[in-house]
Amino acid sequence: MGDSLEIKMGNLVQQWGGASVKTITFCVTEDCNLACRYCYMTGKNNKGKMSFQIAKQAIDYILKERSLFNEKGVIWDFIGGEPFLEIELIDQISDYIKQQMFLLDHPWFNKYRFSFSTNGILYNTSKVQNYIKKNRGHISIGISIDGNKTKHDLQRIKKDGTGTYDDVIKNISLWLEQFPNAQTKATFSHEDLPFLKESIISIWQLGIKNVAANIVYEDVWKDNDDVIFERQLMDLADYIIENELWDKYSVRFFDYHIGFPLLIEDLERNYCGSGRMLAIDHNGNFFPCIRFLDFSLNSRRGRTIGNIFDGINEDKLRPFYALNLKDQSDDRCIKCGVATGCGWCTGFNYDYADTDTIFQRVTNICKMHQANVRANKYFWNKFSRVTGMDSPRKTYSIQRMEMGSKGQRYLLFITSSKAIEFCNYTNGQLAEEIVMSEKLLKSGLNFAIDKGYRPIILNNQNKIESTLNNICINIFDNNLYASIREDQETNTILVYKNSSNINKVFANSNNILLVNKDDICKIFSNINILHKSYSRINIIIQDLQKWNYDDVENYKTQLENLIPIVMKTYEAGKPIEINVLTDLIYLDAIEDCGAGETTFTLAPNGNIYICPAFYFDDPNSYIGDLECGITVKNYKLLSLKNTITCNQCSNYNCKRCKYLNKKLTNEINISSKIQCLVSSAESEVSKNLQGLLCSKNLLHTVDKTLSKEYKDPFERFLDKRGR
């Protein structure tokens, strides 16, 4: 099978115009000729109908306000109820829009579409067909069909309770003839889950190749629904694979972007376009989308953002512009390992929230989304096994890692119990050497790619497949590396022991200088060698638990001695980064190591740990394995938010070593005195450095958060408490 095969599964037809077009929705009627059971428009009625005058005034306002509506194109969207009940009005509105855009020489005349979501019952009527003919080049129409007859008729019914499958199906061939690339939405609720597989296949067999299937956000899901959902999707996956349908059809449930941890940039986005769209009701009120109209809401009144008489109220729009994932989600969602693709409806959130806010996310679909992700992975893994091709899911996972975002998660591989030490631990505790097998390494890599964790490998000498090689970060002992390589590769970090004499230095960007109590006095001399070849040096203390006050003072002196070196690099226009001195210039929050939250460690025994230190200290302290996954008990204690003292501290350079916390204070979220003293010493020297850089105009401001008042930030905390 050739690699050139186009995989369609999981891809859906993108909205015309992408993000550069405005969607303006006319709710032309609140009436519908059906009474679908799951419909969110619970207030449908036959009174709320838009007049042409209201529509005309809305169009005049929108076309006049070009600075407010400055997108490159526009989708004029018509919705109901059932929009085709008002096809004559829509025709009149469409004509007016076209004429006005032309007469006003509006740029949208060159880029517009008319869009419809319909139940399809009236599709073949002469009025609808004439309208389509008249606007042929500018229309997109979606007809809702939910699956096979049993499933469709369970939900999509007439007012007398009878099903509508036969009434819709008779119009499908005409629709596909006119719009060959059309796709449909298929919505699933509790009762129709058992028909999911057959429903999707049935839609494909009708000739509709793309199904934007989804599940309802409402609180309808019962125990075991996630199991049924997953089983149905896995059966569908088997059917697709057996019949080799991946290059012919698509369903959203197998979208390969689903089920990865969030990156920092994901946190700033909203899932839907409410606020960037505009909906207009029959009274001429403006709404951020159709779901905020009165008749779409159950518990609240409609939430307007203006009207055709007074225009858009920009203050009312502000919350929608500000709305992003992190401000409406709780920690569980933000840190979820399979978060991507898990959606919500802002209008439904508003309707369902404890108070009348849009900043509270409804999570009724949590278990269902997790089931979707499991089935999604099942499908793409099986696809790879059967075809021998890399799945788009794997490729996408690697692409996300290559983006190198701050929100990236990592899986660190300890390839041997005698592997390189690079942080606050030693590897001498275990009597016998345990080496990670090639099989375990491979399984671990599959686990990492599957979950979107970027691999970090200690002293790896095994061959890794080329597609993964670019995203793996290697940490090597510099002596070992020097014996096997001529040049340092981009994704490699070398570890230099401060105690040893540094001989060979590679030219590269990043390394670690591992410092111990007994070699503090060598920091300056070693960095004096390293800084000539490296643009970043990370000083990491290996045995902080053994340090005392004198050691901290000696360490501080060594750091102070480094200031002239750093100054010279700034003066030469090639500033060096030394983590404990220069990171504070840029950090605006504590730089956590992420152990147990975003970084996990796979040991050669096959178990997963919070970090290598936990493995070497006690191999029984594991938090999971490749088969069962990762479960961190009292997970919240790992978060900076729950550190009591650290979250009030401005020593952002602090490593906040969780292993050391546990070892010295018995609690993973409470820092030891020595940790606080060291980070304060680093901060103080950093502040001096920043002051000197400012005095020579090499830096503009000194970090004002640095305080000299307390050597140990815990003291400030105790003072606040009144001791």
Next chain:
Amino acid sequence: MVKEKIGHVTEVEKSEILIIHERIMALDELLLTLDDFKVNNGENSVLQKKIVDDINKTKSLYKEWWDNATKKYGWKCRDSGRWYIDFKSNDIFLIYN
């Protein structure tokens, strides 16, 4: 019917011809509104003239774009053939029997 790929244009060039193409389509469909729209005959004929003038002008731009692109890229042609642009891939095809 044979569809032979004969070239490719840049994103900027594609955008130019896409706008022209969209405008021609929009003007053609705008003409169809005149019979239905409730304006008096005088206004109607003024509007109709404006649309027809615009169609002629836009079609000239359309021809000019193809002429310039052909000159630039030297695409091959056939007597009974016509060129076709795929707006997704920016590829140019020659269609002939």
